Amino acid sequence: MGVVLEAVNVVRHFGAVKACDDLSVQLQEGQTVGIVGPNGSGKTTFVNIVTGYVKPTGGQIRFKGDSIIGLEPRKIANLGITRSFQVPQLYTSLTILENMLIALSIRSKQQWGFWRPLRSAARLEEASRLLADFGFTDGIDHKASTLPEGGRKLLDVALSFALQPTILLLDEPTSGVSVDDKFAVMDTLMGVVKHSAITAVFIEHDMDVVARYADRVLVFSEGTILADGTSAEVFANPAVRTHVLGEGV
Amino acid sequence: MTLDQDAAVARDAGVGRDARFRSDAESEPPGDRPVSPRARRARFERGRLIALAILAVLALLPFLGMPGWLLFLLTIAFSKGLVVLGVVLLLRGDLVSFGHGLYYAAGAYTVGLLLRAGFPVRDAFPLAVLGGVVAALVAALVGLFLARYRGIFFGMLSTAFSMILYSLLLKLYWVTGGTDGIAVRVPTTLGIQPSADLIRVVQYYFVLAIAAGVAYLAYRVVNSPLGFLMRGINDNEIRVEYMGASVRRAIYQTYVLAGALGGLGGALVAVTVGHIAPDLAYWTASGEFIFIALLGGSGSVFAPFIGATVFEMVRNYAFKLSPYTWQMLLGSVLLVIILFAPGGLWSIIERLTQRAAARRAAAADPGTGAGDDKGRGWALSSKP
Incomplete structure (x- = not known):
């Protein structure tokens, strides 16, 4: 497995908070990586830096060997790094299907077309298939605003996945989702992701979810990586048990 | 609870890979209810016929003794x-x-x-x-x-x-x-x-x-x-x-x-x-265009033309009725539209055609309650 993303000595501080403090990590092709850590440890900042939302004050981020520092989010998305958000970012006044159709038109670089309809037969077929993969079979003509949180999260991921990225970054895909629906959401999501060859990175607070779905776990603490390994390895690490899991505190 | 137990609970609850999402149809306003592809095609055909009929009527106006x-x-x-x-x-x-x-x-x-x-x-x-x-x-x-x-x-x-x-x-x-x-x-x-x-x-x-x-x-x-x-x-x-x-x-x-x-x-x-x-x-000319856009609404490409026609008519008659306070009459019309049809005049037409379509559907198939989406809720349901 080749390296697809490499962060080298990345630095980003917000006042006294060290969100990224000389952080270095490599992500391999096809891996499913879980990121855990306490609030303020730099998990979301790392994702924001990789996707171009936040600019680091030092260090380097390379995607397939090329630097992506300073690129706009849209350009990074076009290179093949897409993301979902902690608060799902959808087109809420449009239907679930129309959300997906827009994503597909952007993927095929046809978003500037103003003559042919968005609802072409080929695009409709692919959108329906992709939505079905993510569990949306009935009611795709309903507005996205009518979805419950679990559905919103899945649609947010589905839109990012539809762009056929090399790396898919998921910021807390189960936050706000009820305990009953959490595994349903992750099962659906990971089922689709693992069938593709993409590298998936997800930030998560629920250690059970991380243990079940991540091939590799990165434990963030104060802007650095405290532990890196399989879930069994990192959860056995005494420092992780103390600082992240809160045991013996 | 172990992870496997969690998964078992999730599976028993019918959630997981086979979960199907349904939207909360009841939370949607009637005008926003989903449209099936067949209904969409029917609506398109109906819209095309109406547009051609309107065009035909407009084309005939000069022959109908229009001053x-x-x-x-x-x-x-x-x-x-x-x-x-x-x-x-x-x-x-x-x-x-x-x-x-x-x-x-x-x-x-x-x-x-x-x-x-x-x-x-x-x-x-x-x-x-x-x-x-x-x-x-x-x-x-x-x-x-x-x-x-x-x-x-x-x-x-x-x-x-x-x-x-x-x-x-x-x-x-x-x-x-x-x-x-x-x-x-x-x-x-x-x-x-x-x-x-x-x-x-x-x-x-x-x-x-x-x-x-x-x-x-x-x-x-x-x-x-x-x-x-x-x-x-x-x-x-x-x-x-x-x-x-x-x-x-x-x-x-x-x-x-x-x-x-x-x-x-x-x-x-x-x-x-x-x-x-x-x-x-x-700037008043630009304001007039915004006024017409609000009056007509943005729900259709016909809305601006309807808005502009009503605007010109109202202005014309308001000026005739009250040459010194016609702007007040024009403003009152917009106020009424905003209060009763925030989506503009087009939203009134849309509402009327939707009601008519629902009545037709109900009359055609009274047993199924066609056009009624109630009773569908959002849930991670069991296997389909």
């Missing part, structure tokens, strides 16, 4: 409808162009100045097209700057540009005629040189044909990927950018298109009225 002044009023309304169509395309992206008088005046003055300079082509059609092209070029320049702004900044900056043109039209009187403006005499319309008693009829058909063609073009645009992207921008710019599309480019393209429509409308008004003045670029 010349009313034909003139409709000609002006359809020309302004074109300008408002551009405003509505931008409104769909949550951009209020409070300076569309810039393009309206640019189109009109293109015709006036070309004729004054002895331009060899003196037919209304090529001149109107040139008005649209020049306005599009102006929009291409101004849009480079404006596409960076949103909200009040976009609105006020667009006003500023239109007021700059207004000042230029006033001050460069040796070119523009200053406050006197320019008399526009277009000898032919599509090669026809009508007599004085037929000129209103010819102009009416000319503008009606252009308005119908442009409405079709706008229909294609709003249903295209770019049209939906503008609605996406209205909803969530962040999502658009993180999908890899440029918000600025989408706004820029739509702005240029809206500018071209503004120029075309202005050129048609110049040809119809026969006189142009700097007031076309004044």
Whole structure:
């Protein structure tokens, strides 16, 4: 497995908070990586830096060997790094299907077309298939605003996945989702992701979810990586048990 | 509880890979209820028939003893409808162009100045097209700057540009005629040189044909990927950018298109009225377009034309009834529309047609309660 993303000595501080403090990590092709850590440890900042939302004050981020520092989010998305958000970012006044159709038109670089309809037969077929993969079979003509949180999260991921990225970054895909629906959401999501060859990175607070779905776990603490390994390895690490899991505190 | 136990609970609850999501249909307002592909096709066919019927009725008006002044009023309304169509395309992206008088005046003055300079082509059609092209070029320049702004900044900056043109039209009187403006005499319309008693009829058909063609073009645009992207921008710019599309480019393209429509409308008004003045670029002209856009609504490409027709009618009769307080009457009409139909006049038409369709569906199949979506809830249901 080749390296697809490499962060080298990345630095980003917000006042006294060290969100990224000389952080270095490599992500391999096809891996499913879980990121855990306490609030303020730099998990979301790392994702924001990789996707171009936040600019680091030092260090380097390379995607397939090329630097992506300073690129706009849209350009990074076009290179093949897409993301979902902690608060799902959808087109809420449009239907679930129309959300997906827009994503597909952007993927095929046809978003500037103003003559042919968005609802072409080929695009409709692919959108329906992709939505079905993510569990949306009935009611795709309903507005996205009518979805419950679990559905919103899945649609947010589905839109990012539809762009056929090399790396898919998921910021807390189960936050706000009820305990009953959490595994349903992750099962659906990971089922689709693992069938593709993409590298998936997800930030998560629920250690059970991380243990079940991540091939590799990165434990963030104060802007650095405290532990890196399989879930069994990192959860056995005494420092992780103390600082992240809160045991013996 | 172990992970395997969690998974077992999840599976027993019917959630997991086979989970199916359904939307909370009851939380949707009736007008937003989903439409099946068959119903969508039926609605499209019905819409096409209605549009053709309206066009046929409008085409017959001159033969129904319609007075010349009313034909003139409709000609002006359809020309302004074109300008408002551009405003509505931008409104769909949550951009209020409070300076569309810039393009309206640019189109009109293109015709006036070309004729004054002895331009060899003196037919209304090529001149109107040139008005649209020049306005599009102006929009291409101004849009480079404006596409960076949103909200009040976009609105006020667009006003500023239109007021700059207004000042230029006033001050460069040796070119523009200053406050006197320019008399526009277009000898032919599509090669026809009508007599004085037929000129209103010819102009009416000319503008009606252009308005119908442009409405079709706008229909294609709003249903295209770019049209939906503008609605996406209205909803969530962040999502658009993180999908890899440029918000600025989408706004820029739509702005240029809206500018071209503004120029075309202005050129048609110049040809119809026969006189142009700097007031076309004044902020009240731009305000009028926003007024009409709100009056008509943005739910359809026909809405701006309906809005413009009602506006011209109300203004005409309000002025006749009360020459000194007609603005108050006009304002009251808008107030009533905003209070009772916030989506504009088009939303009233939409509501009526939806009710009729629901009644027809219920009558056709009373047992199934067709058209009734109640009883479907959002849930991670068990296997389908």
